[in-house]
Amino acid sequence: MLTGLGVACPLGVGREAFWGAYLAPPAEPLSAPRVREGLVATPAVCFPKDFPAERYTDRRAVRKASEVARLAAAAGQLALDAAALPDGLRAETCVVLGTALGCSRYYLEFHEKLQRKGIKGANAVLFTESVFNAASAHVSRIHGLRGAAHTLAGGEDVGLAALAAGRDRLLLGAPAVLVGGAEQYADLVHASLLHEGRVGRALGLGDAPVAFGEGAALAVFEAEPRGSEAPLRLTATARTRAGRGTAEEALVRALRAVCAAAGIEPAALDLLVSAGATRGEVDAHVLALAGLGASPRTCAPKALLGEGFAFGSAATLVLGAQALATQTLPPTHAAALPPSWRASPEPEAVPLRRALLLAQSAHGSVSAALLEVAG
């Protein structure tokens, strides 16, 4: 059962603020890349300065923390506040955080000092904060969560993969999990990815290229419902890889698996929240579903949120949950939407019961999750 959602990204901090801004984005550009001198600026949906995590969570705990940890700590705090998780559950609550780039800025700053000053110049704070699991460790520590604390490192889908791994913890006896994805902007890493052609591709939904995105989206799921609000359930998840097969085959296998695990036919899906970053990627999702007899309404949020890797795939959960909770098709903020997507540039009131969250990585990984209105 989904009992708490937290999100921190340039579009909005907090579930309602994010949702309101997603439905009606501000007219001014969200991009504010922080780029060192001499480096080509890449389009970015990022905070203009370091994210003010201390407004949302323990100030001392995040004072020296890396940006990705600050984002995760704030989103985690918001999710836990919303869930009002009893103290008795915290000793058994697990954390699963997905990230593709980790605390890349500190990692690179550590190396810069190392190169300039030698081994004696190694900086302890930069080192400890650059360890990949520093963010999940901060989250566990701040909130006193003593279940397993995992950081999953991966590609664009790893925020959803974390969601799937968190659901496994519930199935195996954990009473609650805090799961999601977080990603920070780091000019050098993003410049490298641009160089590799991994981002900055034309989205094909309009004239704008895919921007880099940063943010964190975390959620609390519990094995048993509390309270009287009609909850949302994470009914099934699936993860596959291409191996020596094709990405298309891996995608179809994931879709079949998630529907089979939920005990539904694909045609029963009402909404696809696709973490595809290009027209081709979203098309692939829509076509694969069509091949299975499904034609759900579609939302492709990266047109607005940018390529946020783990955050981008975790954000599909926020949009799926809000769509089900408000019975609203979230818009896809792009021109010339293909009719086959059944997407809309404006919010639409529609009956929705089941939302499929779907993400793929550039290296052949697929993560899928099914969110459903309980009862």
Next chain:
Amino acid sequence: MVTGIGLVTGLARGVNSTWERLFRSERAFCELAHYPLEPDAEVREGAWAGDAETAPRERAHALLVAACEEALGQAGLSVAPDPARSALVLGSSLAAQASAPAFWSSLLAGGPGAAELGALKSYDVEARLADLSQRFDLRGEAALVSNACAAGASALGLAADALRLGRADLALVAGFDALDLHTFAGFQSIQALTGGDVLPFSQGRAGMKLGDGFAALVLERGEVARAAGRAPLARLVGYGESADAHHLTQPHPEGLGAELAMRRALELAGLEPAAIDAVNVHATATPANDLAEYRALLAVFGERVSSLPLVALKPALGHTLGGAGAVEAVISLALLLHQALVPSATLGELDPEIGHALDRVPAARPAALRHVMSNAFGFGGCNASLIFAVP
């Protein structure tokens, strides 16, 4: 059940070669002559495996592949027998991101215009998953868990979960980290390394040395392995994890998280503490960590802590970081296979703050072993305990 194991460490390539050298109490350390060590640097050694001239990223990946091939080969496999039902789970702290120095050299020498941005692609940690998945045709779920020095053990737990939940019949699990300048300098900065001997639970212990570590295990559902005629080496019967929720670099002083992990592993295994015949201890030989682990062992095993054999591998192999949980799991499993205990390669007088005599296995010896526990505790307060049983 475990049907294959593979290992590359600073001591040797291969499980058997490593075992033989551990049994003889050999140590893997050598001077890291290719690092920019200051002439007066006290810490100069690490446990290095392979060719220092090879590019770091390629070196690490080659050693990882070698460990995986050994494990699959022992199981009689070269690729997954049923790809869609075969998972891949990796555990690593750094995922062998070792190209940042090359990038910075180019940036500092020629400015942003000359920077080798392509060198930073090692940030793309998923490429490692992709390569192994393609190489061994593993098409089921895949994950790279990165929770510092517990990562290798956590990877085994995640893989076992996939089997328990019925989503996979086989999982290739690997834990690894390459010794590199990043960790060497970083652990120096937090004063966790020693230039002297690694002395677990000893008075005056001053820390660890770092080492290369690449370990792989093939886990299979028992009925599937038996039907295919693959023999079990051992069974992974329990694992438990926890977070200290205390401090980023210091363990909980009473070992609360470590105790929780061990208790959770015992609970899943359905075993009482008395059923554990030996513990492969995490034992980094830092003052705080060893004391916390002792207190956790005391809380779980009570007065039996005095007679329980505690196997410490870091004096011989170094701390293999994200690889440690898997590297030491493989050796724990080898203890069962050989019905013997390997010694701690170096020991000092027992720390007087430890209120009990401990069996730190000063010399190799035969032992009747049915269940061995293996601990891996990490930065950020991540704790994982595994329990292996004879088949």
